[in-house]
Amino acid sequence: MTSYNIDTYDSDHIRAVFGNLSIDKTRLPSSGLTGAGVPSFVAEWLLDKLVPGNGSLTATEADKVNAFVSKAFPRKDDVNVIKFRLTQGEIYKLIALLKVRVKLEEGKGEIPEPQAQIPILSLNQCTISTDLIERHEMLLRQGIWGKISLGLLSDGTPEIIDFDPFQCSKVDLQAYANCRAQFSTDQWRDLMFCSMGYNPQHPNYTHTAKTWILARLLPLVEANYHLMELAPKGTGKSYVYENISGKLSMVSGGKISRAQLFFNARTREVGLLGRHDVVVLDEVQSLTFDNPDEVIGPLKTYLASNRYNCGGYQDISSDCSLMLLANIELDNFLQPKNSNNLVVDLPYFFSETALLDRFAGIIPGWKIPKFTYDMAASGAGLKMDFFGEALLSLRRDNRYFTYAQQHTKFDKSATVRDQNAILKSASGFLKILYPHLNLTLMDYERDCLKPACELRQAIRDAEYTLDDEFRQLSQEICVEAY
Known part of the structure; x- marks a missing residue:
C-alpha cells in the first residue's frame, strides 16, 4: 500500500479526479450560510453556483452571498410578509425544504389531492401539480430542498407553481469506484475525512481518531444498521448528520412519542423510521417516552426484523438505520468511568440486553x-450533497457484505447477532474505504474487520456485566480474517 504524508494533502489531485463534484471546504465557513440555518449539502451547492472558486470568500463574494440569503431564505417571521405579497399577485421565489403529503380519509366521496408543505413558513396545505410530484418523487418521502415558486389561487390557497431541486439525485457508483482507484488508501481516507468537514492534517486527528469519526458514516452506507456513539461533550457527534443529506432525520433529546417514531394513527402518517434512510436520536441520555413499553416493544421488533406494527395497522417495512448519540462522563484519565458497562448512564431500558443486543456496536467517542475551529476542513473535499448521496447509494450493494462473509472466520464465542453485527460493520468500512473492492486481506483485517470487532465488543462487555446469560460465553469475541 502506498504510504501518504498527511502534510501533503493534495487538493489539486482531488479537483482533477472529481471536477465540479468537489469544493474547497474553506468556502462554507466564510459564507455565513450555516449561521442562516442552511445545511451544508444545500449551502455548498449554492456557493458553487453563486461564487465558484477556491479559498475563503472575498468581501465582494460574501456580500453577494449575504444579499442572496436575505432575499431567498425566509425566516419564520416572514410568513405574513410573504402572504401579503402573494395577495398582491406576486409570484414569490424562495429556497426552502418542500414536502408533499397525501392524507387518505374514508367516507369523503372523493379522492384527496396531495398537499405540499413548507415547514419554515408553517404552510401545510399548498396545492401542487401531480406532474411536479412525479418528477420529484422524493417530495413524498423526506422532502427536498430547492427553489420554490409560490403563488396564490383565487380562493386564497397557496400554490406551488414550480420547483427546482438542489440535491444530487443519482450517483454513478462505478464511476465513483473508478475515482477511488486513483488514490492510495491513506489519501482516500483523508478525502472522506475532509468531505465530512474535518481537517485531516490536524495533529490531534490520529489514525485511530479518524477511524472512529469515519465510523459515523456506517449507518449511511448500511441499511438497517443500528449503532451508538457515546462520547464527552464537544467532539462534534451530531455535525455530520445535520449537514450531509436531507434523507437523514435528527431528533434532539427530550420526549419522543410512539406516533412520531412509528405511526400516527390520527393522521395515518408513517413515522420517522418509515420515511427516512437514517434516524439520529441525539442527547439520548435525556431521552424519555410517555409510555416506554409502548415504544420499546415495537422498537425491539423493528431493530430485529426491519418492520413494525402499531395499533393493529398493517406491518410497515423500512431499511432505515438508527443512530443514537449520548454524552458520558470520563475519569481523570479521560476514560469512561464504567468501561465494562458503557450504557449505565443511559435511560434504564438500554440496560435490557434484549434491546442492547440489537445494536451493532458502540463508537468509543472518548477516543x-x-x-476546535482549526480542526475544520480547509482543503478540497467532495460536495456534501454528492458525498451523502454516494454513501446512501452504496447501502443497496451486497458485494461488500459477501466479501466480508467470505473473508471472516468466527469461533464459538460469537452469537448469530455478533456475527451479523460484525459482518455489517466490516461491510460498511469496505464501502467507505474500499468502494472499488481492490484490497488485500491485510487491508481488510486492519481497516475493516478490527474496528468492526471493537464496535461489537463494547456491546458484549455491557451484556457480560448486565446479564448472567451472556457469562456462559467468553467475554471476548474472537474473529479472524482468512
Whole structure:
C-alpha cells in the first residue's frame, strides 16, 4: 500500500479526479450560510453556483452571498410578509425544504389531492401539480430542498407553481469506484475525512481518531444498521448528520412519542423510521417516552426484523438505520468511568440486553478529540450533497457484505447477532474505504474487520456485566480474517 504524508494533502489531485463534484471546504465557513440555518449539502451547492472558486470568500463574494440569503431564505417571521405579497399577485421565489403529503380519509366521496408543505413558513396545505410530484418523487418521502415558486389561487390557497431541486439525485457508483482507484488508501481516507468537514492534517486527528469519526458514516452506507456513539461533550457527534443529506432525520433529546417514531394513527402518517434512510436520536441520555413499553416493544421488533406494527395497522417495512448519540462522563484519565458497562448512564431500558443486543456496536467517542475551529476542513473535499448521496447509494450493494462473509472466520464465542453485527460493520468500512473492492486481506483485517470487532465488543462487555446469560460465553469475541 502506498504510504501518504498527511502534510501533503493534495487538493489539486482531488479537483482533477472529481471536477465540479468537489469544493474547497474553506468556502462554507466564510459564507455565513450555516449561521442562516442552511445545511451544508444545500449551502455548498449554492456557493458553487453563486461564487465558484477556491479559498475563503472575498468581501465582494460574501456580500453577494449575504444579499442572496436575505432575499431567498425566509425566516419564520416572514410568513405574513410573504402572504401579503402573494395577495398582491406576486409570484414569490424562495429556497426552502418542500414536502408533499397525501392524507387518505374514508367516507369523503372523493379522492384527496396531495398537499405540499413548507415547514419554515408553517404552510401545510399548498396545492401542487401531480406532474411536479412525479418528477420529484422524493417530495413524498423526506422532502427536498430547492427553489420554490409560490403563488396564490383565487380562493386564497397557496400554490406551488414550480420547483427546482438542489440535491444530487443519482450517483454513478462505478464511476465513483473508478475515482477511488486513483488514490492510495491513506489519501482516500483523508478525502472522506475532509468531505465530512474535518481537517485531516490536524495533529490531534490520529489514525485511530479518524477511524472512529469515519465510523459515523456506517449507518449511511448500511441499511438497517443500528449503532451508538457515546462520547464527552464537544467532539462534534451530531455535525455530520445535520449537514450531509436531507434523507437523514435528527431528533434532539427530550420526549419522543410512539406516533412520531412509528405511526400516527390520527393522521395515518408513517413515522420517522418509515420515511427516512437514517434516524439520529441525539442527547439520548435525556431521552424519555410517555409510555416506554409502548415504544420499546415495537422498537425491539423493528431493530430485529426491519418492520413494525402499531395499533393493529398493517406491518410497515423500512431499511432505515438508527443512530443514537449520548454524552458520558470520563475519569481523570479521560476514560469512561464504567468501561465494562458503557450504557449505565443511559435511560434504564438500554440496560435490557434484549434491546442492547440489537445494536451493532458502540463508537468509543472518548477516543475522538474535542473539536476546535482549526480542526475544520480547509482543503478540497467532495460536495456534501454528492458525498451523502454516494454513501446512501452504496447501502443497496451486497458485494461488500459477501466479501466480508467470505473473508471472516468466527469461533464459538460469537452469537448469530455478533456475527451479523460484525459482518455489517466490516461491510460498511469496505464501502467507505474500499468502494472499488481492490484490497488485500491485510487491508481488510486492519481497516475493516478490527474496528468492526471493537464496535461489537463494547456491546458484549455491557451484556457480560448486565446479564448472567451472556457469562456462559467468553467475554471476548474472537474473529479472524482468512
